[in-house]
Amino acid sequence: MCLAIPARVVELLPGQQAVVDLSGVRKQVSIALVDDAQLGDYVIVHVGYAIGKIDPEEAERTLALFAELASAQGDA
Structure with missing residues (x-):
């Protein structure tokens, strides 16, 4: 399984x-x-490559879901 994550260009x-x-986290x-x-x-x-652009609203929703998952893992 591959995982790609949204990140903001700074x-x-x-x-x-x-x-x-x-x-x-900056990379x-x-x-x-x-x-x-x-x-x-x-x-x-x-894996160190930007492979496409994503809508800012979709990026924020995705990052919020990741944060929710991480929080749930901490509660387990």
């Missing part, structure tokens, strides 16, 4: 790289597959 870097933020990823990625965009990240 910095554009040279060489088709960007820094993304996922709930406070450098390749944006070579998403030519039009801009600051503030949400992208889907899989």
Whole structure:
């Protein structure tokens, strides 16, 4: 099973790289597959690569579900 997660682009870097933020965790990823990625965009990240853009509202819903799942795991 593969998992790709939404993250917000917070910095554009040279060489088709960007820094993304996922709930406070920042990571450098390749944006070579998403030519039009801009600051503030949400992208889907899989193993260090942004593989597509996602609507901000959908990204927020997905991240909220992940947070809910993590919280439920902590309660178990």
